[in-house]
Amino acid sequence: MRAFRLISRKFAAFAVMLAVTLAPVAPAFAVQPDEVLRDPVLEQRARAISAELRCLVCQNQSIDDSDAPLARDLRLIVREKLTAGASDSDIRRFLVDRYGEFVLLRPPFNWHTALLWLGPFAVLLGGAVMVWTTSRRRVALAETPLSAEEKRALDEVVGR
Numbered sequence: 001m002r003a004f005r006l007i008s009r010k011f012a013a014f015a016v017m018l019a020v021t022l023a024p025v026a027p028a029f030a031v032q033p034d035e036v037l038r039d040p041v042l043e044q045r046a047r048a049i050s051a052e053l054r055c056l057v058c059q060n061q062s063i064d065d066s067d068a069p070l071a072r073d074l075r076l077i078v079r080e081k082l083t084a085g086a087s088d089s090d091i092r093r094f095l096v097d098r099y100g101e102f103v104l105l106r107p108p109f110n111w112h113t114a115l116l117w118l119g120p121f122a123v124l125l126g127g128a129v130m131v132w133t134t135s136r137r138r139v140a141l142a143e144t145p146l147s148a149e150e151k152r153a154l155d156e157v158v159g160r
Contacts, residue, residue: 031064035075042082049078049088053095054105062105074103 037043055066063071081091101107109117
């Protein structure tokens, strides 16, 4: 019974530490109440579009997650365009024309983003080739018999 209490205390302490550690990682949406559209369908579309757009200040957050004033401006632009009847692709195109493809969190695959998309695969392939050639070299070295001079030097080291 005493061991059970000790385990449960350790588990509780671990759970608290884990919660405190992961709390800052939890998603926090920066959309202010005055930005929210009254139409839930349009608001859902606005959130979906905002989740795909990069905050130009934070650069590693979507505008939906960022508290930066520019992100707020972009969220408002998205909502204004939606209420004006623009399609999702029209809104994305407008923002790309205005800010460039950098505004997209997932840029499309084309000639100037090819390195971005193919780079990780090239690094993995290069690593696999390196591992393969190293292992082939080791196998070749292991299969090579010792010369008479190497055997004599080995016997001296071993002390025979």
